Amino acid sequence: MWAWFTANSVWILIIAGLVFVLLLFFTGRVRESVVEKAPKEKKDRAHKNATVVFWIAEGVVFALIVVSLVAVILSREGVHKIITPETVEQWILESGTGILIILVVGIFLWVALKRFLPPLVKRTVTTKLRPGESREGMKKRADTLQAVFMGTGRVIIVLFVIFMVLSELDVDLAPILAGFGVAGVAVGFGAQYLIKDLIAGVFILLENQYRVGDVAKVAEVIGLVEEINLRRTVLRDLDGIVHHVPNGEIRVASNYTRHFARANLNISVSYGTDLDFAIGVINRVCREMADEEKWSKVIRTTPQVLRVDKLGDSGIDIKIVGDVKPLEQWNVMGEMRLRLKKAFDAEGIEIPWPHTKVYFGNSPQDTSAESGSSGKS
DSSP states (O other): OHHHHHHTHHHHHHHHHHHHHHHHHHHHHHHHHHHHHSOGGGHHHHHHHHHHHHHHHHHHHHHHHHHHHHHHHHHHHOHHHHSSHHHHHHHIIIIIHHHHHHHHHHHHHHHHHHHHHHHHHHHHHHSSOOTTOOHHHHHHHHHHHHHHHHHHHHHHHHHHHHHHHHHHTTOOHHHHHHHHHHHHHHTTTTTHHHHHHHHHHHHHHHTTOOOTTOEEEETTEEEEEEEEOSSEEEEEOTTSOEEEEEGGGOSOEEETTSSOEEEEEEEEEOTTSOHHHHHHHHHHHHHHHHHSHHHHTTBSSOOEEEEEEEEOSSSEEEEEEEEEOTTOHHHHHHHHHHHHHHHHHHHTOOOOOOOOOOOOSSOHHHHHHHHHHHHHO
């Protein structure tokens, strides 16, 4: 077994290193997904179990990296020539101390990033409210920027530690960087879309077009924004379907919940309705709703009739508008429909529906004419 492990130690080291990096990047995301799918009463337990599982996985992979690294050394030089008190002491003095310092610095930078970045972003974003922006909106922006900065900072710290350790081990970085350059030219044409996505992602964040928690229409997809990074935007629509939209594909982004939202509702009444009376009933129902404690917290301006919007085929459309808090427009309009239906029933106001009149034989005008002539005779 050891002979096979030693013979394949290089590949094991590479694979284990890649797995370790993936665990560092995706542990939090997978853990959140597991906790989200768990029942409410078991969420805390699921979070603890997932954390323990990932700790064990990271420990096993790290131990595998160490063992495979030892196997690589032993397979080339032999244990008796490499592992001696003198060589161990020399390695610690020359490289071991430097590598340990680099690892400690990397851990310190990551801890400092987690400790100081979130409050710094929050304080910077929410210190001064922009015109029309709410506290909830600024909090969404702070959370979005925090997630992007944390992900970018993690990548920078990992690359910094890797290159510094390789440099401490006297590995010539010039060929590696040259290899990256050649590879970059080779995949340049294929990576142009990636660069396009990254640039678009930067402008989305700088211009604050939408944030995590907003409802937006992005690339003809309408849904709740669940995640934003420099490469893509993730939305979940009303059916629960998750859409991954590359930022470079976004031409027009429509934010349904920026600063405020508007309840924009059309109600139809029949042609025989007294419009002044119907408008009075509508405005009264809207005022009563806006005065209630539950709805006064979400309604910013009392909804009221704006105009007679359309003379339709079956009825007259009356437009009602009012400003509400973001994400509350659908709840407010649903409650308004319910209350207006009850009020119309109580007041005898008819809500029309499509219908067709059918005549057999003569038209209504001809029938009236015949009735009149027969009466005279």
